[in-house]
Amino acid sequence: MEPGAKVLVVDDYEPNARGMRDLLVAAGHTVRVAHNGADALRFASDEPPDLVVLDVVMPGMSGVEVCRELKTRSLTRLTPVVLVTGNHDHAYRLAGLDAGADDFIKKPLDVPEFRTRVKSLLRLKRLTDELESTEAIMTMLGQIVEARDPYTEGHCERLADYATALGAALGLPDFDLDTLNRGAALHDVGKIAVPDGVLLKPGRLDPDEMALMRQHPVIGDNLCRTVRSLERVRPIVRSHHEREDGRGYPDGLSGREIPLLAQIVGVVDVFDALTTNRPYRTAMTTQAAYDIMLADAASGWCPVKLVRMFIDLHRSTHFRSYSGRTQSDVSQPSQARA
Incomplete structure (x- = not known):
């Protein structure tokens, strides 16, 4: 024994x-x-x-x-x-x-x-x-990324809350809700390789810096690849910045090529980025974020139906308690460096 x-x-x-x-x-x-x-x-x-x-x-x-x-x-x-x-x-x-x-x-x-x-x-x-310990280390790396940026405190926790609620509203099974919860914690783990000078830059990224930032989904996917128990999380980590029209990154996926769970995390990630202060801009009002997300969805970012469902859910639940913690009343440009 x-x-x-x-x-x-x-x-x-x-x-x-x-x-x-x-x-x-x-x-x-x-x-x-x-x-x-x-x-x-x-x-x-x-x-x-x-x-x-x-x-x-x-x-x-x-x-x-x-x-x-x-x-x-x-x-x-x-x-x-x-x-x-x-x-x-x-x-x-x-x-x-x-x-x-x-x-x-x-x-x-x-x-x-x-x-x-x-x-x-x-x-x-x-x-x-042993598998749980390895997964815990990966989750800790995600927390380290969040801790490097004081503006993103609580970001992963809010994303997990938003994403699992949206998944439940879509009628997804429990194992998908669990994957959304874990994927929210690890979606940006690849930013561990992005230098502070880029991650925390207060102004617009130059082309080289943007190219470096856009590598974080691939780096995160490669990290998760080493942990078998994270296999279902990998599509979220890799594809949450893809767009319906094929202009996203890192793989230029389009339409149904984009995993649904990645789209869910992508939607809630953008909302949280828009409605919290970031080094490069102050937070938007909730309504301004809603308007921008609907406009971007209509222009090819993601399914409009998914955004509308999230907005309806957000308006009708306790999520509203998140809003207003760091928001200003001034609308900002639509770029969200999520």
């Missing part, structure tokens, strides 16, 4: 719980025991385990119900759960799989099988943790 793991054993029958605990402790693991579902969920929240060994039949919450709840919580959704059951009925296994169970162990325990399955699941958890 993988040494040093934290394992939560959940079984209402004390002899079974004690037996599994003793096997795990002998292998060098730290074990916590719960005898019902409520305690199991509380223990998992207090100190997220590396593995949960969970009896299926218990009074109160069943093991399947506990598993389902664990898999919905952000702290434990990637924690392997193995269900222990004496019932070999196919329906039980289907219910467990539907709840998110990662494996099954039959009663009475076959000790070598128990050890092997636990070892396999802990190895999977270690690999998942």
Whole structure:
């Protein structure tokens, strides 16, 4: 078994719980025991385990119900759960799989099988943790980019809020909403390679500086390419500056070639750039931003329908609380260096 793991054993029958605990402790693991579902969920929240060994039949919450709840919580959704059951009925296994169970162990325990399955699941958890750590480093790079420019404080958080709300309004599935949330945090990660003299320049960029700035989507995509778990985020990072008419960058995509999630982040990115102070101009009013975005959409930037949907959403929700924090009442030129 993988040494040093934290394992939560959940079984209402004390002899079974004690037996599994003793096997795990002998292998060098730290074990916590719960005898019902409520305690199991509380223990998992207090100190997220590396593995949960969970009896299926218990009074109160069943093991399947506990598993389902664990898999919905952000702290434990990637924690392997193995269900222990004496019932070999196919329906039980289907219910467990539907709840998110990662494996099954039959009663009475076959000790070598128990050890092997636990070892396999802990190895999977270690690999998942390594992937999460790498993704966290990438997210931190995105935060470093934001921290370099005092004008963009909170930019990625607002984009995540805007983008996921717009995605939900479009009826996108949960995995797309999760991708939008992560993509908003990483959309400008490639700016880590843009010098401060260009990124924070108070005036208009010259042609060479603009060419350098326009490389940030490619640089960001290349960074994300190294992390397999960010595969779905890459189209957002690379393509959020593309235009419907093909005049965007870096690839000159047009029309349906542009991924929808990238267009969503592109729309909300421009809105936030227009309505917050930047080194090269002061913020616009919300209405001025609406007008400019609609005009630009009509001229080939992005689908007008998408912009209208965002504007309607923005007008009708709490997003209005973002507006006015740094806005001036003076309309500015339509260029938004997002």
